[in-house]
Amino acid sequence: MHFEYTKFDPSKLTQSGSPFDKLYDIFQQLLLISSGDVSQALRWLTELDKMHNLAPKQDGYGLGNFIEELEERGYLKYNDETARVEITGKTERSIRQRSLEEIFKGLRKGGEGNHKTTYAGKGTEREPETRSWSFGDDITHIDSTSTLMNVLRHSSIDNMDMKEDDLEVFETDHHTSTSTVLMIDLSHSMILYGEDRITPAKKVAMALSELIMNQYAKDSLDIIAFGNDAWQVSVKDLPYLKVGPYHTNTLAGLELARHILQRRKFANKQIFMITDGKPSAMFDGGKLYKNSFGLDRKIVNRVLDEAVKCRRDRIHITTFMIASDPYLQGFVRELTEANKGRAYYATLDNLGGYIFEDYIRNRRKRVQ
Numbered sequence: 001m002h003f004e005y006t007k008f009d010p011s012k013l014t015q016s017g018s019p020f021d022k023l024y025d026i027f028q029q030l031l032l033i034s035s036g037d038v039s040q041a042l043r044w045l046t047e048l049d050k051m052h053n054l055a056p057k058q059d060g061y062g063l064g065n066f067i068e069e070l071e072e073r074g075y076l077k078y079n080d081e082t083a084r085v086e087i088t089g090k091t092e093r094s095i096r097q098r099s100l101e102e103i104f105k106g107l108r109k110g111g112e113g114n115h116k117t118t119y120a121g122k123g124t125e126r127e128p129e130t131r132s133w134s135f136g137d138d139i140t141h142i143d144s145t146s147t148l149m150n151v152l153r154h155s156s157i158d159n160m161d162m163k164e165d166d167l168e169v170f171e172t173d174h175h176t177s178t179s180t181v182l183m184i185d186l187s188h189s190m191i192l193y194g195e196d197r198i199t200p201a202k203k204v205a206m207a208l209s210e211l212i213m214n215q216y217a218k219d220s221l222d223i224i225a226f227g228n229d230a231w232q233v234s235v236k237d238l239p240y241l242k243v244g245p246y247h248t249n250t251l252a253g254l255e256l257a258r259h260i261l262q263r264r265k266f267a268n269k270q271i272f273m274i275t276d277g278k279p280s281a282m283f284d285g286g287k288l289y290k291n292s293f294g295l296d297r298k299i300v301n302r303v304l305d306e307a308v309k310c311r312r313d314r315i316h317i318t319t320f321m322i323a324s325d326p327y328l329q330g331f332v333r334e335l336t337e338a339n340k341g342r343a344y345y346a347t348l349d350n351l352g353g354y355i356f357e358d359y360i361r362n363r364r365k366r367v368q
Helices: 019-033 039-053 064-073 089-106 145-153 188-194 198-215 235-241 250-262 299-312 324-341 351-362
Strands: 074-078 084-087 125-132 168-173 178-183 220-226 230-234 268-275 281-282 286-290 314-320 342-344
Touching: 019 064, 019 198, 039 064, 039 084, 039 168, 039 314, 064 074, 064 314, 084 220, 089 178, 125 178, 125 281, 125 286, 145 168, 168 250, 168 351, 178 188, 178 198, 178 286, 178 351, 188 198, 198 220, 198 351, 220 324, 235 351, 250 268, 250 281, 250 299, 250 314, 268 351, 281 299, 299 314, 314 324
Parallel strands: 178 220, 178 268, 268 314, 314 342
Antiparallel strands: 074 084, 125 168, 220 230, 281 286
């Protein structure tokens, strides 16, 4: 993996919009990196302002004005119990929306965005192809031009004689509903070696949740964080997720994801797992068994067994490995083969594009 470090160039920041909009765009990024810590984000913003003059004094708008406006617009609130300034639900929604817009900008033009399967039949998405009418077909899908041409083949203008066989309807595609569980690795390696891997993972989770809630409301998205153990988190918790001194209990994450999806009644069920490391922990006899050195076959085999259970339940696992260690690729290949799923070796700058395109592509398939 190649990294290029360059000096910060403030001219590359958003040039349009008011002074508030420009500062708020930076502030949202800092909030995500600081896991929702307003004080830390404001300290960083102050340092950036000192270094790069983000709020030029000649504009008559400084950081003090910005903070006041954040409060006036309802982006910040004071918590009497903790005696701390915190972000509001409005800010959380704003960060999710910003994440969604940022990721969609990176997707190729003309990319897949429809919500349909490759199966023709009764549906709501009209296709250009037509077929003969069958009992029960929606009359709003009748192709009047083709139907009239069929009538004229055996009739005249003066004596129109329409028969049932003359009716043609447009083909339609089935719309499907999909249940997705997104697993986010919070093990310590997600911030090791000076690389922040957790922030892009959180950003993708927020963008995906915003997409589903606004455009595909019938779909379900559950989010799991996993480290030494696995636990569910809500959408509103995403900005506050932090990496801990954890090992990687992939088994616990997959088990919890499978149990969640077993309760979902949709035909399409899938797990998206974002991780940068090997499984290094699992519960054995009620105790946490850990081994950070190499690939422990005791742990790996249990993970592969769980992948097979997911496959039997028609749950597909897609692994997004955001690390390039060659020895980890062997484990990912084993996991993918056991589940008959997919794997991507994604970099942090293309993670969002991979997940969004895979999500929409999967919605076009019906599990057999």
